[in-house]
Amino acid sequence: MGLQSVKVEAVRVGNQTASHIKKFREANELVRRGGPCAPNCGARTRTGTLCAQPPIREGNGRCLSHAGPKAANAHRAAQRRAFEAGRISPETWNRAEARRAANRLTREWKKDPWLQGSTIDLAEHERAFRDAAGVGVDALPPAVLDWLRWRYRRTQIDRQNGGAWLKALRHELPRRVAAAGPRPAGGTTHPQIPMSAPRTWIVDAGRAANAEGMPRRALPDRPRAPKVQRGKGYGHRGRPRTQSADADEFADLMRIYREQVTILEPIMEVMRGEEKQLAVLRLLRDVLTRPDDIGARQRWLALVMAGRGGEHP
Numbered sequence: 224m225g226l227q228s229v230k231v232e233a234v235r236v237g238n239q240t241a242s243h244i245k246k247f248r249e250a251n252e253l254v255r256r257g258g259p260c261a262p263n264c265g266a267r268t269r270t271g272t273l274c275a276q277p278p279i280r281e282g283n284g285r286c287l288s289h290a291g292p293k294a295a296n297a298h299r300a301a302q303r304r305a306f307e308a309g310r311i312s313p314e315t316w317n318r319a320e321a322r323r324a325a326n327r328l329t330r331e332w333k334k335d336p337w338l339q340g341s342t343i344d345l346a347e348h349e350r351a352f353r354d355a356a357g358v359g360v361d362a363l364p365p366a367v368l369d370w371l372r373w374r375y376r377r378t379q380i381d382r383q384n385g386g387a388w389l390k391a392l393r394h395e396l397p398r399r400v401a402a403a404g405p406r407p408a409g410g411t412t413h414p415q416i417p418m419s420a421p422r423t424w425i426v427d428a429g430r431a432a433n434a435e436g437m438p439r440r441a442l443p444d445r446p447r448a449p450k451v452q453r454g455k456g457y458g459h460r461g462r463p464r465t466q467s468a469d470a471d472e473f474a475d476l477m478r479i480y481r482e483q484v485t486i487l488e489p490i491m492e493v494m495r496g497e498e499k500q501l502a503v504l505r506l507l508r509d510v511l512t513r514p515d516d517i518g519a520r521q522r523w524l525a526l527v528m529a530g531r532g533g534e535h536p
Contacts, residue, residue: 249284250262250284262277262278262284263275263276263277263278263286264276264277264278264282264284264285264286264288264289265284265285266285266286266289274286274288274289276288276289278290279294279298280298280301281294281297281298281301282294282298299319299323302316302319303316325342328340328342329342332365332366332369336364336365336366336367336402336403336404337364337365337366337403337406337407338365338366339365340365340369341365341368341369341372342369342373343369343372343373343376345372345375345376345380348375348376348380351379352372352375352379355375355379355388356371356375356392357392358392358396363400364400364403364406366399366403367396367399367400367403370399371391371396374387374388374391374395375388378391475508476501476504476505476508479504479507479508479511480504483507486507486527487503487504487507490503490526490527491503503526506519506522506523506526507523509523510523
C-alpha cells in the first residue's frame with residue numbers, strides 16, 4: 224500500500240471514500256477563496272480576477288456562465304422540474320427563460336446581426352432615445368440597435384454621462400454598422416429561433432414593483448428611519464437614553480391590551496386620542512393589580528357601560 228493510500232485511509236470516516244474526500248477538498252478550496260460565508264465559482268475572468276458568482280449544483284463548482292453547455296442544460300432541466308413541482312414561483316421560471324432566450328439571441332447575433340429581436344425595452348424613454356440618437360434607428364441592424372439602447376440606458380438613464388454617449392454615437396456606432404454589413408436582399412439568411420419573451424430588462428420595472436433580481440440602483444429609495452425621540456428628565460450625566468421616559472409603563476400597558484383585547488376593542492373605538500386610550504389601559508391595570516379597590520372597580524364598570532352604549536363617560 225502506497226503512502227497516498229495510507230493517507231486516504233487515515234482520514235476515512237464512516238462511508239467516506241476517496242471521491243468524497245476529493246470533492247470535500249475542492250469545496251473547501253472554493254470556500255477558502257471566496258471567504259467564510261459562501262463559495263464562489265473561482266474561474267479566471269478576462270480581467271484576470273476570479274469569478275465571484277455562486278456555483279450551480281450541476282456545474283462541479285462552477286457558476287452558470289462557466290459550467291459549460293452540458294451543465295447549463297442540466298440546470299435548466301432541474302429548474303423546470305422544480306417549477307412543475309411548485310418549489311419555485313412562475314416569476315422566477317419566466318425570468319430565467321427570458322434570460323436564456325436573450326442569451327441565445329446574443330449568440331445568434333454573432334452569426335447574423337440582422338436577425339430580428341431585442342433584449343431591452345426602454346418603455347417611456349423610447350421617444351427620448353430616438354431623438355438623442357440622431358439617426359434612423361429603424362434602419363440599423365437589430366444587433367446594433369439593441370446595443371445602442373443599452374448604451375443609452377447606461378449613459379442617460381442610470382447616470383448622466385454625455386461624453387460616453389457622444390463617443391458611442393460618433394465612433395462605436397459607425398464601426399458596428401460597418402461590421403454588420405448591408406441588409407440581406409432576401410431577408411435574414413439565418414433561420415428564426417424559438418424564443419420566449421427575449422426582452423428581459425424594462426426601464427422603471429423595478430421601481431414600479433420591487434422585482435426580484437433588480438440592481439439596487441433600479442429600486443426606489445428606502446424611506447428614512449423616523450427621528451429618535453429622546454427622553455428628558457434623567458438626572459444622570461452623559462448622553463440621554465433613546466427610549467422615552469414612560470417606555471416601561473407603555474410596554475406594560477401594551478401587554479395588558481394584548482391580553483384583554485376582546486374587552487378593550489369596543490372601548491378603544493369610542494375613545495379618541497392617545498391620552499384617553501392610555502387612561503383606559505391605566506384604569507384596567509389598577510383593577511387587575513388591586514382587585515380589592517372598590518373605587519377603581521366602579522370607575523372601570525362605568526367606563527365599560529359607556530363604551531357599550533357608544534357614549535363617552
